[in-house]
Amino acid sequence: MQPSSFYKASGRYRSTLLALGVLLPLVVLISAGLGAYYIPPQEIPRILWERSEQAYAVLVSVRFPRVLLALLVGALLALSGAVMQGLFRNPLADPGLIGVSAGAALGAAIFIILVPGAGILEVYALPLAAFVGGLLATLAVWFMASSGGRVQTLTLLLAGIAINALAGALIGLLITRATDEQLRSLTFWTLGGYSGATWGGLAAMAPTALLAFWGLMRLARPLNALVLGESEAFHLGVHLERFKRQAVALAALAVGTAVAAAGGVGFIGLVAPHLFRLMAGPDHRYLLVGSVLLGAGLSALADLIARTVASPAELPVGVVTSLLGAPFFIWLLLRFKQGAAR
Amino acid sequence: MLEARSLSYAVGGKTLLENISFRLEAGQMLSIIGPNGAGKSTLLRLLSGEVQPDAGQIELLGRPLSSYRPLELALERAVLTQRREINFPFDAYEVAFLGRLPHLERRAENPQDHRVTEHALSQTGALQFATRRYQTLSGGEQSRVDLARVLAQEPRLLLLDEPTNHLDPKHQVEVLALCRRLARAGWGVLTVLHDLNLAGLFSDRILLLHQGRVEALGQPAEVLQPARLQAVYGLPFIQTQHPSGRPWVMPLAEADAVVSRSEEPLAAGRVSL
Numbered sequence: 001m002q003p004s005s006f007y008k009a010s011g012r013y014r015s016t017l018l019a020l021g022v023l024l025p026l027v028v029l030i031s032a033g034l035g036a037y038y039i040p041p042q043e044i045p046r047i048l049w050e051r052s053e054q055a056y057a058v059l060v061s062v063r064f065p066r067v068l069l070a071l072l073v074g075a076l077l078a079l080s081g082a083v084m085q086g087l088f089r090n091p092l093a094d095p096g097l098i099g100v101s102a103g104a105a106l107g108a109a110i111f112i113i114l115v116p117g118a119g120i121l122e123v124y125a126l127p128l129a130a131f132v133g134g135l136l137a138t139l140a141v142w143f144m145a146s147s148g149g150r151v152q153t154l155t156l157l158l159a160g161i162a163i164n165a166l167a168g169a170l171i172g173l174l175i176t177r178a179t180d181e182q183l184r185s186l187t188f189w190t191l192g193g194y195s196g197a198t199w200g201g202l203a204a205m206a207p208t209a210l211l212a213f214w215g216l217m218r219l220a221r222p223l224n225a226l227v228l229g230e231s232e233a234f235h236l237g238v239h240l241e242r243f244k245r246q247a248v249a250l251a252a253l254a255v256g257t258a259v260a261a262a263g264g265v266g267f268i269g270l271v272a273p274h275l276f277r278l279m280a281g282p283d284h285r286y287l288l289v290g291s292v293l294l295g296a297g298l299s300a301l302a303d304l305i306a307r308t309v310a311s312p313a314e315l316p317v318g319v320v321t322s323l324l325g326a327p328f329f330i331w332l333l334l335r336f337k338q339g340a341a342r
Numbered sequence: 343m344l345e346a347r348s349l350s351y352a353v354g355g356k357t358l359l360e361n362i363s364f365r366l367e368a369g370q371m372l373s374i375i376g377p378n379g380a381g382k383s384t385l386l387r388l389l390s391g392e393v394q395p396d397a398g399q400i401e402l403l404g405r406p407l408s409s410y411r412p413l414e415l416a417l418e419r420a421v422l423t424q425r426r427e428i429n430f431p432f433d434a435y436e437v438a439f440l441g442r443l444p445h446l447e448r449r450a451e452n453p454q455d456h457r458v459t460e461h462a463l464s465q466t467g468a469l470q471f472a473t474r475r476y477q478t479l480s481g482g483e484q485s486r487v488d489l490a491r492v493l494a495q496e497p498r499l500l501l502l503d504e505p506t507n508h509l510d511p512k513h514q515v516e517v518l519a520l521c522r523r524l525a526r527a528g529w530g531v532l533t534v535l536h537d538l539n540l541a542g543l544f545s546d547r548i549l550l551l552h553q554g555r556v557e558a559l560g561q562p563a564e565v566l567q568p569a570r571l572q573a574v575y576g577l578p579f580i581q582t583q584h585p586s587g588r589p590w591v592m593p594l595a596e597a598d599a600v601v602s603r604s605e606e607p608l609a610a611g612r613v614s615l
Contacts (some may be wrong), residue, residue, distance in 0.1 A: 077421075088430060089429050091429055091430060144563060174511075221443055221446065221447065224440060224443060225440060225443050227427065227428055227429075227430055227432060227436075227437075227440070228426055228440060228491075229423070229425075229426060229427070231387075231390075231392055231421075231423055232421075232426065234392055234412055235390060235392070235415075235419075235420065235421040235423075236390075236416050236440065236443045236444055236495070237412045237413035237414075237415065237416030237417070237443065237444040237447065238412060239412045240412075241410070263529075277430065277431060281431065281432070281433075281436070282430035282431050282432050282436075283432075283436060332472065
């Protein structure tokens with residue numbers, strides 16, 4: 001038999017990944033260079049090598065932590081978005097569906113509004129409160145959806161919606177007793193941003209982030225099987241309940257880490273997997289890696305826009321991602337509508 | 343190869359299957375027939391390991407089915423289900439390649455995986471639209487891609503739920519002839535079929551299910567008896583012979599008689615036609 005002619009079909013995936021892999025370092029250099037203190041991006045490697053100039057200090061203590069945080073948060077959100085879309089077998093699913101974002105927002109609201117003197121503690125304890133809130137909300141969703149050791153995916157979705165609504169209502173209740181200052185910091189937290197980036201903060205999120213990356217990447221094959229349906233995934237050798245448990249737990253870990261570090265950065269989790277499917281295709285073995293690269297790049301670019309476009313003022317990153325992401329999402333919907341009509 | 347002993351299964355107090363026993367040997371093609379709601383698809387779900395019987399045992403290759411891990415099962419048996427819906431823009435080739443997944447659990451893909459996939463596609467006549475988006479294919483084309491996916495899994499046992507669904511007569515015959523060839527090559531093939539004559543033409547044995555019980559099990563000529571079919575389907579049948587010597591059955595009904603009984607309100611309008 002001749003070597004298969006379709007063997008080359010994976011070429012489009014590889015060339016897309018290669019292109020993204022080349023583009024991402026460029027985005028990093030540009031993001032690190034541009035800002036209130038301009039550093040020519042092409043000079044950055046030399047500056048890092050020589051370690052002497054003032055620019056080196058700016059890069060290492062200000063720009064790199066921030067760019068790194070943007071990359072990490074974008075990658076975590078995009079990867080869990082891709083996994084959630086696969087789990088729910090719906091390209092319009094969002095990583096927030098399992099309640100983690102809403103739970104994190106509630107955790108943050110409880111901390112900001114109910115813990116007196118939060119001002120001093122905020123830097124360390126607020127992310128922790130958000131992280132715990134996110135995980136608890138997902139746990140609640142999980143237990144609502146499971147019965148007799150099995151979890152119905154549709155119930156999971158509905159439980160997620162219920163928990164999202166409940167968390168929103170509780171935040172609303174809390175807001176009625178918030179001071180103006182508390183309200184302001186909660187609002188800014190909700191809109192998301194990378195301005196709080198420090199090396200210490202990055203080190204704190206590294207363990208859960210790495211665990212989530214490692215675990216979620218391993219789900220590519222079961223996600224591919226799930227494309228055909230849950231029964232079919234089982235027929236193809238997927239241990240369904242174990243897979244769902246891993247997918248939800250790891251996505252909650254990823255989103256919880258991202259939201260704790262940067263607040264509510266919307267749309268990246270939804271848009272990045274989509275973009276990769278448009279550019280290359282839907283095979284999860286490539287989609288997961290591609291979403292990580294795209295999510296990281298989009299997030300860094302959004303942050304670049306957020307801190308340069310209205311300089312010296314700074315826009316919340318969540319505003320930029322939503323401003324750009326929402327029209328893209330609407331375009332996608334229109335495109336789907338046309339596709340369905342054709 | 344596959345043996346079911348006294349299987350029973352109930353959901354919410356309603357018995358769907360009761361005391362089902364049969365054997366399928368390697369090299370054999372067994373068809374399950376029966377009216378709507380007889381329990382055919384449910385039986386297939388039990389045999390695939392997807393749901394556990396309430397009573398009775400299933401053995402696959404001499405080992406209890408319940409002792410297999412999902413991946414072990416996927417390397418021995420493949421299942422073609424009826425409804426399938428893909429929400430992502432996979433092309434037909436990628437869908438067929440999904441059949442290789444169980445083999446790729448512990449190693450990277452290699453050219454052999456693609457040769458197997460391509461061969462499977464050509465066996466089901468789906469190669470010419472392999473590069474097209476699965477979602478844009480017709481129902482019959484999708485069915486052939488799905489069958490190719492199941493073949494690409496290279497199992498020893500095939501469980502097929504109405505593999506001829508959505509297919510035109512030519513492709514129905516081709517698919518069943520393919521199943522028969524695979525059985526001759528040593529696979530075990532179990533199919534759920536609605537068309538009694540296709541079942542009669544291609545199967546070694548037929549299992550007739552009725553209200554969750556085995557009504558008859560044997561060679562086509564033994565099972566496709568007019569009296570038995572009338573009892574099960576509630577319609578008179580006549581039997582004649584196919585040129586191959588196999589039985590050929592037909593429901594004995596007049597179109598107008600059936601229409602006027604089952605579609606009373608419309609009948610008046612149709613008579614004048």
